Amino acid sequence: MITEEINREHIKKSLAKLDEIYGVTKESFYHQQPWQLLAAIMLSAQSTDKQVEEVLPQLFNRFPNAENMAEASLDEIEDAIRSIGLYKNKAKNLKKCCQQIMEEFGGEVPEDMEGLLCLAGVGRKTATLYRSDAYGIPGVTVDTHVFRISRRLGWATGKDPVQVELELQDVLEEEHWNRINFQLIYHGRAVCTARKAKCGECVLEAWCEKKMD
DNA sequence: ATCCCGAGGG
DNA sequence: CCCTCTGGAT
Structure with missing residues (x-):
């Protein structure tokens, strides 16, 4: 005792x-809509936030919303994030994730853990941090x-x-x-x-x- | 348990 | 040169 x-x-x-x-x-990653924040957090896996912030402006300029990225080619997404590392996996996951957001969630990033965890490339760490950053949900x-x-x-x-x-x-x-x-x-x-x-x-x-x- | 993977530090 | 980095999927 x-x-x-x-x-x-x-x-x-x-x-x-x-x-x-x-x-x-702490400031969250630069973003203008929820899926951009989720994408930034996904990209931060096994890399530094500085590396991530460097590619975000161009990435979001090229793909402003989930629909754009869902329809993009893998090559194009890879080119936009290559300098981060693990870019093949991350590009594949980003595209799949955006497709899921469009097809299964009506174009909106789900807010609940269960919905987030079924997205490609989103595990417990990413989902918890997203909910914390986006909505201040304790986690x-x-x-x-x-x-x-x-x-x-x-x-x-x-x-x-x-x-x-x-x-x-x-x-x-x-x-x-x-x-x-x-x-x-x-x-x-x-x-x-x-x-x-x-x-x-x-x-x-x-x-x-x-x-x- | 392994793979992914460029950038930067020691 | 070798190591690690705000993980996740297989």
Whole structure:
């Protein structure tokens, strides 16, 4: 029982520090309509947001809405996103996703998890982040950074992202759900890196259990 | 468990 | 040169 209380206190202090260092809000990807936001998040898989933002203006200029992309050729979509990497899979998924939006959802991106998850190229991470960004719906988005860091800190022990998501939902106040993702991403890139974490520079070190992989 | 895959960092 | 990057599908 005592360990749990100490743990919660550590988490509380860590969260306050994260708010202080990285802020409590973040700009979403540039977009003018829901499907553009979804497309941007899909493109961000295994690549940096900077790379994504670089292709978005041209991409959306060429394909303003889901209908345009649903009817486009794969080659054309690939050309527009090639610099991001994983471009073949992403182009194929984008096209299929847009076709599904047109044919199964009347041209509108579904808002519920079930609808989003049946779209090509949309998994749990993408769907949760989309709902958070587009509508402010509370959700813990577990990507590689959140998975790695929350386990190192001792906030979660699950062996897969879904387990960790449930643990974090339990241990974090709902108010923090939508900001923990970008806060831990910033922290993961700058300090708590996958390899050779810079624990000496970490503002959370005092409360971290350092359960390294 | 593997593949995808260009760009940028160490 | 080698490594990793806000995953998802097979």
